[in-house]
Amino acid sequence: MAGINITRHPPLEDLKKRGILSWPIWEKEVSRFDWYYDEPEECYFLEGKVVVESKDGSKVEFGKGDLVKFPQGLACVWDIKEPVRKHYNFG
Helix, strand or coil, X not given: CCCCEEEECCCHHHHHXXXXXXXXXXXXXXXXXXXXXXXXXXXXXEXXXXXXXXXXXXXXXXXXXXXXXXXXXXXXXXEEEEEEEEEEEEC
8 A cells, every 4th residue: 555664574683673562562452444644654463453444445454463553644444353452642
């Protein structure tokens, strides 16, 4: 999907070097909801499985072990298939 960057299972050393494991944690149960990114977000998934669908119908799936960057201005639907626990950082 345009603008979403996924790094599958980045090395733990890289996560530690960037301080990602000290970012706040967000958790969410299985659900489906609209979302709009008014600023960029980067997150690292500790648990879960998600399908994100853009307004044009394109879909991307990611989950446990993935580092994902969302661009500012993205309007999408989050479809959480397995409960999510992730580190996140805006800006």
